[in-house]
Amino acid sequence: MLRINAEADVIAFDGHSDYGRALMVFHDKYARSLTKRSTVLILGDARNNYHQAHAEVLADIHYRAKAVYWLNPSPRTTGTAVTRLSRSTRRTAIG
Numbered sequence: 001m002l003r004i005n006a007e008a009d010v011i012a013f014d015g016h017s018d019y020g021r022a023l024m025v026f027h028d029k030y031a032r033s034l035t036k037r038s039t040v041l042i043l044g045d046a047r048n049n050y051h052q053a054h055a056e057v058l059a060d061i062h063y064r065a066k067a068v069y070w071l072n073p074s075p076r077t078t079g080t081a082v083t084r085l086s087r088s089t090r091r092t093a094i095g
Contacts, residue, residue, distance in 0.1 A: 017047050018053035027057045034064035045074040 019042075022025055034040070062068045 016049035018051040019046055019048050020052045024054055025056045036066050038065040040065050040068045042070040046072055
């Protein structure tokens, strides 16, 4: 778990998770390597904590890859603004 926290680049400078930033970092490092044979697996609650969601980045990852799966342990009833990324990705990027 410590290695994931240290290397995944999910935590923002304010100490809260920022999946929009994490997706941008992933995209910058690996987007060119994604093909229609690639499957992207995201593990996390999709809480963006009022940071920019960057759903367009996830949409591009989805466009490049065969499939994108987001495993979210949180119930869908969370319903706060911090889950904006999870709502927008269900609607736009992950099909």
